[in-house]
Amino acid sequence: MRNKKQNVVALHPKKQIKNPIKRFFINLIHYRVLTLMCIPAIVFFFLFSYMPLPGIYVAFINYSYNKGIFGSKFVGLSNFKFLFTSGKIAMLTRNTILYNLAFIILGNLLAIFMAILLNELRSKYFKKVSQTMMFLPYFISHVLVGFLVYNMLNYDYGFVNTVLVNLGFERWGPYSNANVWPVILVVIFLWQVTGYNSVVYFAAIMGIDAEIIEAARVDGANGFQKIFYIILPGLKQTVVILFLFALGGIVKGNFGLFYNIIGQNSMLFSTTDIIETYVYRATMNDFNFSTASAVGLYQSLFGFVLVLTSNWVVRKLNPDYSLF
Amino acid sequence: MSTNSVVKKNRKRLDLSDAIIRGFGYIFVSFYALACVFPFLLIIGTSFSEEAVVRKSGFTFFPRGFTTYAYDLVIKGGTIGGSYVVTIVMTVCGTAIGLFIISMTGYALQRRDFPFRNAISFYIYFTSLFSAGLAPYYLMMTQTYHLKDNYLAVFLPLLMSPWLIILMKNFVKSIPHEITESGKIDGAGDMRIFSSLVIPLLKPALATIGLFLALSYWNEWYNCSLFLSSRVQYKTLQYNLYEVVNKIASLKNSVAATYVTFDDLPQETLKMATAVLSTGPIIFLYPFVQKYFIGGITIGAVKG
Numbered sequence: 001m002r003n004k005k006q007n008v009v010a011l012h013p014k015k016q017i018k019n020p021i022k023r024f025f026i027n028l029i030h031y032r033v034l035t036l037m038c039i040p041a042i043v044f045f046f047l048f049s050y051m052p053l054p055g056i057y058v059a060f061i062n063y064s065y066n067k068g069i070f071g072s073k074f075v076g077l078s079n080f081k082f083l084f085t086s087g088k089i090a091m092l093t094r095n096t097i098l099y100n101l102a103f104i105i106l107g108n109l110l111a112i113f114m115a116i117l118l119n120e121l122r123s124k125y126f127k128k129v130s131q132t133m134m135f136l137p138y139f140i141s142h143v144l145v146g147f148l149v150y151n152m153l154n155y156d157y158g159f160v161n162t163v164l165v166n167l168g169f170e171r172w173g174p175y176s177n178a179n180v181w182p183v184i185l186v187v188i189f190l191w192q193v194t195g196y197n198s199v200v201y202f203a204a205i206m207g208i209d210a211e212i213i214e215a216a217r218v219d220g221a222n223g224f225q226k227i228f229y230i231i232l233p234g235l236k237q238t239v240v241i242l243f244l245f246a247l248g249g250i251v252k253g254n255f256g257l258f259y260n261i262i263g264q265n266s267m268l269f270s271t272t273d274i275i276e277t278y279v280y281r282a283t284m285n286d287f288n289f290s291t292a293s294a295v296g297l298y299q300s301l302f303g304f305v306l307v308l309t310s311n312w313v314v315r316k317l318n319p320d321y322s323l324f
Numbered sequence: 325m326s327t328n329s330v331v332k333k334n335r336k337r338l339d340l341s342d343a344i345i346r347g348f349g350y351i352f353v354s355f356y357a358l359a360c361v362f363p364f365l366l367i368i369g370t371s372f373s374e375e376a377v378v379r380k381s382g383f384t385f386f387p388r389g390f391t392t393y394a395y396d397l398v399i400k401g402g403t404i405g406g407s408y409v410v411t412i413v414m415t416v417c418g419t420a421i422g423l424f425i426i427s428m429t430g431y432a433l434q435r436r437d438f439p440f441r442n443a444i445s446f447y448i449y450f451t452s453l454f455s456a457g458l459a460p461y462y463l464m465m466t467q468t469y470h471l472k473d474n475y476l477a478v479f480l481p482l483l484m485s486p487w488l489i490i491l492m493k494n495f496v497k498s499i500p501h502e503i504t505e506s507g508k509i510d511g512a513g514d515m516r517i518f519s520s521l522v523i524p525l526l527k528p529a530l531a532t533i534g535l536f537l538a539l540s541y542w543n544e545w546y547n548c549s550l551f552l553s554s555r556v557q558y559k560t561l562q563y564n565l566y567e568v569v570n571k572i573a574s575l576k577n578s579v580a581a582t583y584v585t586f587d588d589l590p591q592e593t594l595k596m597a598t599a600v601l602s603t604g605p606i607i608f609l610y611p612f613v614q615k616y617f618i619g620g621i622t623i624g625a626v627k628g
Binding site: 031044053146 | 358455543
């Protein structure tokens with residue numbers, strides 16, 4: 001909208017076309033090739049992202065597979081009422097947000113820590129090899145991650161238990177103990193993404209003016225002072241922006257990670273069920289489309305408000321970084 | 325002379341604290357990097373071990389009783405050959421088609437004189453802000469489009485994402501507008517400018533985004549789990565792995581029925597061998613393509 005005026009000026013420097021409909025068609029004809037270049041993407045997002053939107057209606061009916069959408073009974077907000085009064089939504093929201101907070105905070109801290117250490121290393125060869133090794137977990141599917149975790153931790157043959165038994169300890173059975181999973185899942189998450197995330201901070205450190213560091217050294221700053229007074233403050237902006245954007249996505253989960261590690265193990269759900277795993281099971285196992293839609297809609301709306309808020313804050317801090 | 329000696333003195337002090345940080349850095353990074361590859365070495369080691377030894381003494385780092393029996397079973401027997409074909413075809417076609425559409429769209433949306441660019445950008449970006457959720461999507465795919473048990477249900481949704489288009493836009497931004505102008509002056513049309521002038525300059529972008537696409541196709545299991553039922557024999561590699569790991573019946577299907585009786589199946593080593601084969605090519609390729617990912621992350625990180 002806001003660019004329209006300026007574009008029309010560029011196109012027809014002498015005469016302004018007032019009628020917006022006429023202007024639209026003139027632009028359409030004049031820019032037909034550029035418009036056509038966008039058509040495949042427009043069709044794609046229409047088919048796969050906009051077409052499902054009317055289906056949100058399913059959240060307000062008591063959907064039955066045989067009767068179809070229009071044959072099922074309209075029940076208003078009672079699907080939501082059930083979810084809220086039963087405490088289900090509260091539990092799912094709590095789990096999702098707490099996990100994401102741990103992922104965001106610890107993930108960024110470890111990534112910054114790693115980037116600073118990598119920056120201090122002098123051996124190029126070592127840096128390259130270790131970064132390549134740290135990247136490996138990021139390239140594999142969540143299915144394999146789940147399988148690796150199972151191999152490390154399972155009761156009978158798992159590596160951890162093999163070591164414990166060899167050292168003369170009792171076997172450890174995390175797959176029947178819900179309380180240990182928040183820690184395990186956070187560790188696995190960090191394991192998978194830190195190599196990747198540290199690259200962002202590594203690039204930010206590279207962007208810090210080398211002359212400032214050189215000047216500080218001449219003034220007698222030691223290695224620790226360099227990190228605390230130059231590098232960390234230099235990263236502040238990147239950290240704040242990434243943190244705010246991450247907060248915008250705090251109700252969206254890492255479905256693949258949770259589903260492949262926890263799967264259908266209902267013994268662990270009290271501490272490991274997040275919004276997306278619940279929606280997936282409600283859809284694919286129970287065919288309870290109405291409940292699944294209601295939870296999904298709640299998640300979408302909540303997420304939407306969060307993104308708008310975080311973007312608003314980012315724009316206040318630095319308009320260059322805001323998304324819109 | 326005196327300033328020199330001050331600098332020298334400082335250097336000495338710097339060297340101590342730097343040495344501490346550096347030494348700690350080498351140790352910490354070494355341990356962390358080893359922890360990243362350790363689980364992989366574990367499954368590779370175990371996949372070459374004998375099942376009986378594994379059952380008795382657990383998973384192992386070095387193969388015990390070296391054998392390729394599990395690999396023979398997986399390769400000769402079952403579903404993994406078909407899964408390879410399905411996955412490779414999808415990865416190649418999906419990456420090519422996706423790249424073509426994404427780069428075209430990214431270029432058009434970055435053209436300063438294109439009057440619809442803000443409207444279309446918003447139209448695309450909005451889909452990442454608000455979505456209908458899984459259940460309406462599932463109903464649409466299965467009942468409106470009738471894509472249950474159809475490979476298209478797995479293939480199409482991965483072709484592009486708002487994030488990849490924004491990433492492409494950021495890459496295109498770095499190409500000077502004068503290139504387009506010069507093409508126009510020489511009388512080239514928009515498509516000609518794009519294909520002859522812009523595409524050659526977008527090579528790093530194509531490499532980066534192509535890799536993201538290829539990786540998402542190669543690691544695809546989610547859409548497979550939603551839309552492909554047991555009526556479809558060959559799933560993608562990762563979903564094939566998922567089934568072999570999680571469903572005993574699939575484990576049996578993954579080897580030829582006549583090959584061994586179920587009790588004789590070397591279950592654990594068989595899962596390991598399937599995991600190694602399903603991941604295989606990625607492990608060998610990623611060190612070479614990693615630098616393109618690094619470019620992508622640093623360009624796309626903030627404006628994701």
